[in-house]
Amino acid sequence: MTNDLPNLLVRQRLLLSALTIAVGVFIAMGISRTEMDNSSSAILAENDPYKDEVDQAKLDFPSSPSLLFAFEGDPDVFTLDTLAAIESLNERYMEVDSAIAVGSLLNYPLNDADSEEQGRRYLIPELQGLNDDALAVVRRVALADEDLTKRIVSRDGSMTLATVKYKLEDDTQAANLALAESAIRLRDSLRENFPKVRVYVIGEPLFMLDSHLAAERDNQVLFPLVTIIGVLLLWFCLKSLTASICLFVLTAATLVMTLGTHAWLGIALNQISRLGPLVVFVIALADGIHIVSVYAQELNKGLSKTAAMAQSLKINLRPVSLATVTTTMGFLSLNYCSSPAIYGFGNIIAIGVIWAFVLTFTLLPGLILLLPMHKVPKPLAVGGFIGWITRLVEARHSKLYWGGWVLIIGTLALLPLNKLDFNQYSFVDEGSDVHYVLKALRERIGNDQALVYVIRSNEYYGITKPEFLQDVNGFTEWLETQPEASFVATYTDYLRARNKADHDDDEAWDRLPTDQLTIIDYLVGYQLVQEIEPSLQPMFNTDYSGVRLVVGTSNLSNNEILVFAQRIDEWAAANVSPEFKITRGDNTILRARVQSVLSSELMQGFAMSFLLITLTMLVGLRSVRYGLLSLLPNLFPATIVFGFWGLFVGELSPYNLMLFSISIGLVVDDSVHVLSKYIAAKQQGQSVQESIRYSMDKAGSAITITTASLALGTFMLVFSNTEIFQNVALLITPIIVVALFLDLLFLPPLLMRFDRWMDRVSRRAAPS
Secondary structure (H helix, E strand, O other): OOOHHHHHHHHOHHHHHHHHHHHHHHHHHHHHHOOEEOOHHHHOOOOOOOHHHHHHHHHHOOOOOEEEEEEEOOOOOOOHHHHHHHHHHHHHHHHOOOEEEEEOHHHOEOOHHHHHHHOOOEOOOOOOOOOHHHHHHHHHHHHHOHHHHOOOEOOOOOEEEEEEEEOOOOOOHHHHHHHHHHHHHHHHHHHHHOOOOEEEEEOHHHHHHHHHHHHHHHHHHHHHHHHHHHHHHHHHHHOOHHHHHHHHHHHHHHHHHHHHHHHHOOOOEEOOHHHHHHHHHHHHHHHHHHHHHHHHHHHHOOOOHHHHHHHHHHHHHHHHHHHHHHHHHHHHHHHHOOOHHHHHHHHHHHHHHHHHHHHHHHOHHHHHHHOOOOOOOOOOOOHHHHHHHHHHHHHHHHHHHHHHHHHHHHHHHHHHHOEEOOOHHHHOEOOOHHHHHHHHHHHHHOOOEEEEEEEEOOOOOHHHOHHHHHHHHHHHHHHHOOOOOOEEEOHHHHHHHHHHHOOOOOHHHOOOOOOHHHHHHHHHHHHHHHHHOOOOOOOEOOOOOEEEEEEEEOOOOHHHHHHHHHHHHHHHHHHOOOOOEEEEOOOHHHHHHHHHHHHHHHHHHHHHHHHHHHHHHHHHOOOHHHHHHOHHHHHHHHHHHHHHHHHHOOEEOHHHHHHHHHHHHHHHHHHHHHHHHHHHHHHOOOOHHHHHHHHHHHHHHHHHHHHHHHHHHHHHHHHOOEHHHHHHHHHHHHHHHHHHHHHHHHHHHHHHHHHHHHHHHHHHHOOO
């Protein structure tokens, strides 16, 4: 059957090619249905136990999302130019799609004491006729207001924030992108009208737009670059433009089939999975190169084109099939992870790997045999390199063997130097407003993050009961003393302020009211204000059973956020009545927990894929001995690279860690081809040394070319605009290269040593 199938594929090549093209045309029609999900929620873990709490909080406290406009002036924002730019935003904010309210310095109310002293209600007086002395007073009052400097003005006055609230009727990707584009137009207009003022805008729609534009730039730059380099590399290595064109057609068809299938299944691309087609491109090249390289070698032996193709298919059918199965398993293992960004990346590549396998045997033979091709000179462009490697292995096999173990063990010892952390903004273009403003928020204002909690009384109108409010107030006061908290906003602050204001601002009344009817009266008052001031966030839910509390934080790593959150939970458990329940209210805690949740899931997926790949290798190679030996050059490339990463960088996100899970499936291709050729030679009665030479001759050139293609393709990600893809390039590229050198320099000495030892054992056991 193994011999009949290659001959059948060659005989029926025209029919198979026609069927493939027909199916491909239908599948390609699905590409127009492709959707993108560039929201930040795509990178979160869906299985986090806190996610249900956050989702419920969003239902109970339906707040209007917002955009932040940031203004910078010289020497600070308290200049006529900057304030005029903010005034223009206040007048034109409705130019932003679905905008409903705006809040800025110009409508910031003074506290009662400052209002009485300045003789006005708002911080900024009428701009017309405002002189330098008046601006100096405004600056002094503003920078002395701690609430202001902790929320919308930097402590040095160099930046201020304005909030534009919006409400989308249809929260779709297209609506968000349209909103973001309208905000960009307004920002650009403000920049043009006020050239001395630096204006920026950020928000979730802008995050989505940045991701969308980054994908477009990558598609316009990375894919053409990979294509051009791939074709030139193939032309150089294969010495045949026709072969290079055939492989290019193979990869292009594979991409079309992959994207079409993905779209027909109704799966949206996201920040990570959008780069899956790039990986599919280089994997499809790898499959095709194995066919073409052996085909070229057989042509040089004098075989006809059809005979050479049949022989190439015969030699490569099993190893390519085995590599396809193991690679697919490696990427499908990412489904253990509950982040759409990660499992989406694995699924689209798994689809592509399968299509690459199918097209390699149904479309490529017909293409190669249809187009005119001259005999490829022998050796291939890398033949000299493989010959030198073969001689080196024969002469220095012992040193290479022990040197390989020193490298492996040494880098294993370095692995603990890696620390897990995750920065959600590593997906953001480093040249974008989002990246700049978030950095400024951390360094100058100090409110780039917030922990949101919901305190639930568990009864209707429970938030009006004094005993509940006392617990909330105690919780608030404790939080305000914590070094991580830059501010705390809660309903009890409003109640205390109202109580004080109702008693002629007497400091003695800066406390919670004890009369429930008074509390209800204040609650109704806040609702009335909220109806005419949509920029206010809801503080309580519709049945008055719970209140929302916001803890502003800044410049904390994920681990520091988790430590802070753990301390909050412990204090609440010890000091808040068990009658009341405290739950999480926003995605900050989910983002901070991404590293722990996803890392655990990724390790489970890796364990499963490692087990399945091991079993597949044992069955596919039909040898327990060689199946187990194959694990060494497949498992250790990742440990070697991650070991050096720990030494020189030391920080890993789950999106870097996923490369560990998929690397064994990605690099197994090389060892499969080396081992399958080695086993075939051994079965024909050749010695260990002759089998090594045969496997290096038949597989060495092909795996070198495929590694070069894979490495160059993945390295192109270093030119991406986002940090996470740059890190992927810096990790996966060396893993691929190290895997090649382990297969060429470590696996042959390992086979030589192991098989010679087995031969000695067999000879000693023979007489008995």
